[in-house]
Amino acid sequence: MKTLTTLLLCGLLFSAPANAGVLEDKNCGSCHRLKVEDTETIFTGPDLHYAGNKFQPEWLKQFLINPEVIRPAGFVTDPGFLPKTDLPPHASSSEEDANALAKELMGLKISTSTPVTSEPLTKGLRAKIKYQFERTFGCISCHQSLNLAGKVRGGISGPSLVNAGNRLQADWVSDWLKAPETYTAKRRMPNYKMEPATLDQFTRFLMTLKKENIK
Amino acid sequence: MIINYKLLLTGIVYLAILVTACGQNEQATPAVKPPTQQKAGEVIPQMPQLKPIQVTEDTRQTYQWYCSQCHGVKGKGDGINAKFLTVPPRNHTKAEYLETRTDEQLFEAIKFGGLSVGRAPCMPAWGQTLAEDTIHSLVRYIRELCDCEAF
Numbered sequence: 633m634k635t636l637t638t639l640l641l642c643g644l645l646f647s648a649p650a651n652a653g654v655l656e657d658k659n660c661g662s663c664h665r666l667k668v669e670d671t672e673t674i675f676t677g678p679d680l681h682y683a684g685n686k687f688q689p690e691w692l693k694q695f696l697i698n699p700e701v702i703r704p705a706g707f708v709t710d711p712g713f714l715p716k717t718d719l720p721p722h723a724s725s726s727e728e729d730a731n732a733l734a735k736e737l738m739g740l741k742i743s744t745s746t747p748v749t750s751e752p753l754t755k756g757l758r759a760k761i762k763y764q765f766e767r768t769f770g771c772i773s774c775h776q777s778l779n780l781a782g783k784v785r786g787g788i789s790g791p792s793l794v795n796a797g798n799r800l801q802a803d804w805v806s807d808w809l810k811a812p813e814t815y816t817a818k819r820r821m822p823n824y825k826m827e828p829a830t831l832d833q834f835t836r837f838l839m840t841l842k843k844e845n846i847k
Numbered sequence: 848m849i850i851n852y853k854l855l856l857t858g859i860v861y862l863a864i865l866v867t868a869c870g871q872n873e874q875a876t877p878a879v880k881p882p883t884q885q886k887a888g889e890v891i892p893q894m895p896q897l898k899p900i901q902v903t904e905d906t907r908q909t910y911q912w913y914c915s916q917c918h919g920v921k922g923k924g925d926g927i928n929a930k931f932l933t934v935p936p937r938n939h940t941k942a943e944y945l946e947t948r949t950d951e952q953l954f955e956a957i958k959f960g961g962l963s964v965g966r967a968p969c970m971p972a973w974g975q976t977l978a979e980d981t982i983h984s985l986v987r988y989i990r991e992l993c994d995c996e997a998f
Binding site: 823 | 912913969
């Protein structure tokens with residue numbers, strides 16, 4: 633009987649932080665914005681208050697277990713855009729924690745994106761958009777991506793897009809290219825006013841970029 | 848309209864060289880030095896009269912926030928993207944080159960991107976992001992950085 637009471641008590645004690653949310657429990661909010669209302673704090677990590685709009689759940693889980701570098705120059709917050717030196721690796725979680733964290737992150741949404749198609753592009757269209765990615769719009773100046781030979785190339789001031797097709801939701805990518813202000817008030821990426829057809833093809837092009845295609 | 852064939856040819860050759868675009872890779876062409884002999888005012892037809900524009904704290908901050916990604920904090924062309932680009936970002940402190948470019952050419956390069964003035968596409972267009980007045984003030988700021996005016 634005594635053990636039972638202890639067990640019950642322990643259960644109560646441990647369930648308290650769990651109710652507060654595992655993100656809070658793990659202190660993710662010390663570096664990441666988790667709440668829409670929080671517009672004042674300057675965070676040292678990327679916004680996660682719309683994680684449910686942005687990420688693919690499977691990628692999220694894998695990232696939390698085995699983090700990869702997405703911003704080769706670090707998450708830059710200073711206005712002069714000085715690269716961070718000595719980047720510490722992102723904390724990794726156990727599979728169990730990662731599952732719980734990913735589930736909670738996927739629940740953080742701030743918009744209902746218009747569903748778009750993420751059907752792969754034909755070879756011809758891919759070549760066309762790749763050309764526009766590099767020349768017409770100069771995306772490659774700031775983003776790493778894969779060239780047709782499967783090599784990583786491009787600038788590092790923006791997040792790497794090498795794994796965009798596994799990492800991001802197509803709807804979100806389209807949203808970002810169309811109305812990035814929905815997600816981030818002040819950005820360093822130029823605004824683009826793409827024709828709807830171009831927007832659609834760019835989204836599908838980015839979704840073809842996957843790290844397993846690195847050669 | 849009089850066509851300057853020599854200029855036209857230089858332009859065509861230059862564009863042809865640039866076909867490999869911006870991301871550095873093994874096969875990339877070596878960085879091309881753009882022609883600097885162009886006489887100011889020859890190619891750009893009439894531009895609306897420029898208003899006198901001041902460089903303010905806002906101008907500097909705008910430059911720091913957007914342009915320093917490539918052009919560097921001090922405008923020396925050494926931003927964090929610089930070493931990944933096939934054509935290096937222009938060094939905005941270099942008077943010898945910037946003297947050969949008119950304010951209108953600089954304005955167009957910023958608003959419509961490098962390609963619009965026969966320069967590399969690695970220089971993106973900022974016309975959808977920055978107001979015209981801001982772009983004019985950035986031109987003035989670049990003139991401050993190079994401590995030079997167009998010939």
